[in-house]
Amino acid sequence: MNYRENRYGSAVMPTRDTRSGPNTGGETRPTLAEVARAAGVSEITASRALRGGVHVARATLERVEAAALALNYVPNRLAGTLAGGQSRQVAVVLPSLSNSVFADVLNGLETQLEQASHHPILGVSNYDPLHEERLVADLLSWRPAGLVIAPASSTEGTRRMLAGAGVPVVEIMDIDPAPIDMAVGLSxxxxxxxxxxxxxxxxxxxxxxxxxxxxxxxxxxxxxxxxxxxxxxxxxxxxxxxxxxxxxxxxxxxxxxxxxxxxxxxxxxxxxxxxxxxxxxxxxxxxxxxxxxxxxxxxxxxxxxxxxxxxxxxxxxxxxxRVEIGNLAAKALLSRLEGETVARVQDVGFRLIPGATT
Amino acid sequence: MNYRENRYGSAVMPTRDTRSGPNTGGETRPTLAEVARAAGVSEITASRALRGGVHVARATLERVEAAALALNYVPNRLAGTLAGGQSRQVAVVLPSLSNSVFADVLNGLETQLEQASHHPILGVSNYDPLHEERLVADLLSWRPAGLVIAPASSTEGTRRMLAGAGVPVVEIMDIDPAPIDMAVGLSxxxxxxxxxxxxxxxxxxxxxxxxxxxxxxxxxxxxxxxxxxxxxxxxxxxxxxxxxxxxxxxxxxxxxxxxxxxxxxxxxxxxxxxxxxxxxxxxxxxxxxxxxxxxxxxxxxxxxxxxxxxxxxxxxxxxxxRVEIGNLAAKALLSRLEGETVARVQDVGFRLIPGATT
DNA sequence: ACAAATAATGACAGCGCTGTCAAAGACGTT
DNA sequence: AACGTCTTTGACAGCGCTGTCATTATTTGT
Known part of the structure; x- marks a missing residue:
């Protein structure tokens, strides 16, 4: 039995079309400069105010925050990162999403990353080494703060890219092979x-x-x-x-x-x-x-x-x-970004569950 | 029964540490300017060559590509996007990953996006509207090319941000509520x-x-x-x-x-x-x-x-x-980015499976 | 052979933000 | 009152790339 909207009715017309929907319009987003002007301060002061307000007077801080709110300011992290900030994006390469195993890992990763206002950029290799290689190259071009990968029998090229990425790399799931940088998983x-x-x-x-x-x-x-x-x-x-x-x-x-x-x-x-x-x-x-x-x-x-x-x-x-592997991988990455010393290999171990089927 | 690496042995020492691992080094990545210099052309010509080579002589193109390869050049898409390109990142906000339903949707999304060299930046709201609101703000600050969201009873603030995002927005899973921009799902x-x-x-x-x-x-x-x-x-x-x-x-x-x-x-x-x-x-x-x-x-x-x-x-x-919802959502987004007209609401329908349990 | 078109290349500015250094004001000390 | 110290603010340059427009080489038409 097949049902479509129009069979079982609802409040919405199924197929209107939109070209100039609300979100195609060309209104330009406010920039930091405009916020600064509105608050009557220089751009750099506004920048500092919006980033935690160190070295900014209480009154100024409030004025800038008010201006940002009024203008509906959304910072442009592309610019921020390019200008010198940490990226706050983490590349994540997984071999599959149809196995709940990797959904769990991703879940753990995302949870921890988010606590640090970081976000995963995702790539799924489908266990194809060449695909994986292309993915790594693609994701690296976003200059992420780090990379987490559950390798799919990686190519030499992939390994070279990872080794030369210039950012922390965490290989997850298996800890048997020698890690390029760090590894979190089990044997x-x-x-x-x-x-x-x-x-x-x-x-x-x-x-x-x-x-x-x-x-x-x-x-x-x-x-x-x-x-x-x-x-x-x-x-x-x-x-x-x-x-x-x-x-x-x-x-x-x-x-x-x-x-x-x-x-x-x-x-x-x-x-x-x-x-x-x-x-x-x-x-x-x-x-x-x-x-x-x-x-x-x-x-x-x-x-x-x-x-x-x-x-x-x-x-x-x-x-x-699995979730713990995600958690630990994210934490390892974040710790390294803080300049801390991190174990090169982290073994989360495993547990044999003696069920009733044997 | 609990096992750790050291109980069941392997080739790897469990807990070495690393501070100056291979990836903490400060070697600076080559820039487009260096590629251009190596190829003996101007920066902009190198740029054009590496982006499909329109209006570039065959010989020049090859020279630039060789130089890029030799230098192990990885373009910096932050800079590229900031300078005017399309972002090629798509924000994806899901309420959960522990339900395989959203893993499937994400799978569909990722597959289609990747075909267009786009990548999802992921946020998981855990069905918390305030969390979702923060996520949307965070992800939007990366200036993605578009946004896909399976809403978790969104706040007014979230809806405002989405409506004013200036990029295509696809709400997925349910098509009953009136969409902010586009919707893909079922009733x-x-x-x-x-x-x-x-x-x-x-x-x-x-x-x-x-x-x-x-x-x-x-x-x-x-x-x-x-x-x-x-x-x-x-x-x-x-x-x-x-x-x-x-x-x-x-x-x-x-x-x-x-x-x-x-x-x-x-x-x-x-x-x-x-x-x-x-x-x-x-x-x-x-x-x-x-x-x-x-x-x-x-x-x-x-x-x-x-x-x-x-x-x-x-x-x-x-x-x-679910996978089709992901596929269609991605396609709708990409089509809109191409300037095409896209149905405002797409109903993938559903099918009642009369099993043996009723 | 010469104008007109086309192809190939480059100069320049600027995307929006932040690091660095410098300056100015506020405050306390002797 | 002169000095040093701390706090607060700003000017400037530049991250790495691409859009725009201008310039030069190459081809085509008649």
Missing amino acids: QHAAGRAMAHYLVGRGYRRVAYVGHDISTDPRALTRKQGLERGLSEAEVTLTATVLLPGPSSVPLGREAVARLLADVPPGGLAVCFSNDDMAVGAMFHAMGVALKVPDDLALAGFNGLAIGQALPLPLTSVESR | QHAAGRAMAHYLVGRGYRRVAYVGHDISTDPRALTRKQGLERGLSEAEVTLTATVLLPGPSSVPLGREAVARLLADVPPGGLAVCFSNDDMAVGAMFHAMGVALKVPDDLALAGFNGLAIGQALPLPLTSVESR
């Missing part, structure tokens, strides 16, 4: 390995891996390697691997596990997923075909998403502190 | 009403509403009003309403429905949720207490999220075209 390898140890400890000897297209997601790949490493330490090897193209999602997990089970018999099988949403999809599939979890099929996710924990059977997973 | 009221009609058509006469804190979310409120309106047209009134503080989420829905059922007996009861994730939580609760859906308890969500459709029983919901 993805260790997380994968921890899961392996846990599963082995629970007695599983048949373990399969199911993931979205891992070739472009370096962190998912590292986790898988950690998993295999951990398994190999108990002389277990992966029984099977299923990789499906496209970003991780509930339906994808559902489909992937169906394919897996076409080849591999359940019964004491544990399946590790690249992300919790995939695992939830698998759980739904199991419900659909009346497979008992965990007896017939054990499931383990990654990221500790809310949805996994809200399942009737809480999902075994590894909690990654 | 939230009609969506709620459509759901009411559907439920009535399915024979339900006892309908409850379960939502997150709706007082700050104007669109959820409008949907609820639409629902009530639609029900009233069949002389049905809401049996009960449960509102829980905090953003919508799976666990919250689970808890909310538990509370509802403490007061209201199931059996032919249909529950409408403010969002699909809430409804999924309710579904999980029902599984936990062995309530049969839809016989004992019918569930209807909103937004048509992937998770709802991946449930063993697909969730009845209303599909909102």
Whole structure:
């Protein structure tokens, strides 16, 4: 069933058009000079007054503020930054937004940045290294105060740009590779390995891996390697691997596990997923075909998403502190801008969540 | 179980510190003037060459490009914009990022903007009107080429700023209120009403509403009003309403429905949720207490999220075209910047998904 | 071959703001 | 009363780039 405005009616005409809407007009915004004139002071005094009022007499300050208010003055930060101020914009490059993981990170970043009146300029690379490179170049041309990036297997060119950016750079999510400048995250390898140890400890000897297209997601790949490493330490090897193209999602997990089970018999099988949403999809599939979890099929996710924990059977997973990564990355950046000393690598750690699905 | 880097080891020392990292150095970036000098042309010719090369001889163009490459030149768009160019930054104000709905919208926005080499500067209001007002002022001070906002019951001040911004403004998600400039979205009221009609058509006469804190979310409120309106047209009134503080989420829905059922007996009861994730939580609760859906308890969500459709029983919901809203909003903005005529209100419509939960 | 058009280049000023340095006034001290 | 100190204000230049207009080289038409 499809509905449009005109079927279900409302107070608004759907398709009027506008060329000279209210916001196409050419009225020019007031400048600092006009505020200064209105307040009867010099431009620079007005500037100082509006920036916290250091070295400005109380009376003057009030006069300038009143003038600014009356004229509806909005400072032009382009000019301000160009003239010598700190930028107060932070470039943020993420590989994806369809995974709630990065929405969480962005959320954490934005929250902290905003407290310092900074704002993220966003770029999404879709896990494409060349795209990422172009993005970094583009964003850097705005001369941001710093840059935060969750790298998508970056090119040499990207790394060179970041190293020469002249501003603080925070690489987030994984702390295994040596950072260009700073890194905030967790050891993805260790997380994968921890899961392996846990599963082995629970007695599983048949373990399969199911993931979205891992070739472009370096962190998912590292986790898988950690998993295999951990398994190999108990002389277990992966029984099977299923990789499906496209970003991780509930339906994808559902489909992937169906394919897996076409080849591999359940019964004491544990399946590790690249992300919790995939695992939830698998759980739904199991419900659909009346497979008992965990007896017939054990499931383990990654990221500790809310949805996994809200399942009737809480999902075994590894909690990654995504919002905290965003928070810490922003704080690290801001601290460096204040000239403070900041740890080069910050490990937020992770937590293995022993759910009821294993 | 908690793991840190040092427990599970890796190649990186956790806490080295850095003050004069690679990116604190004071090396100054090359300017256009230096590129011009290196290429043996005037500044303005270099400028033209690097911007598409109109009115520049082929040979000159190549020389300038080579020089720029050699010097690792990154243009300074602050200066460029200040000197008269279009900004190529678009302010984006969203009420939340913890709801995947806005991550989707942002995704759509970013995709389209990027195709035109534009970038979003992001602000998140957390549904706080005063916060939103400050954000709009802050973002406008970057002189963006335009602004996209999913309003959080905006203040008069916010509306004034938007109306006087001097750039295109797109209000997204709801098209019921009269737009300041342009609007892209759907009629939230009609969506709620459509759901009411559907439920009535399915024979339900006892309908409850379960939502997150709706007082700050104007669109959820409008949907609820639409629902009530639609029900009233069949002389049905809401049996009960449960509102829980905090953003919508799976666990919250689970808890909310538990509370509802403490007061209201199931059996032919249909529950409408403010969002699909809430409804999924309710579904999980029902599984936990062995309530049969839809016989004992019918569930209807909103937004048509992937998770709802991946449930063993697909969730009845209303599909909102979030990514498309983002896409269209960006396109509308960009078209206006090209001087084209754009529909003042664009209705992306919605689709009622008749699932198996009703 | 010469005027007229076109293509290619450059000089200049200025976008709106802030850092630096200098000056002027207010105040207290000996 | 002369001096130093602190507070408050301003003049000036310049951040790096682009729009405008002017100038010079190159082509075309007849």
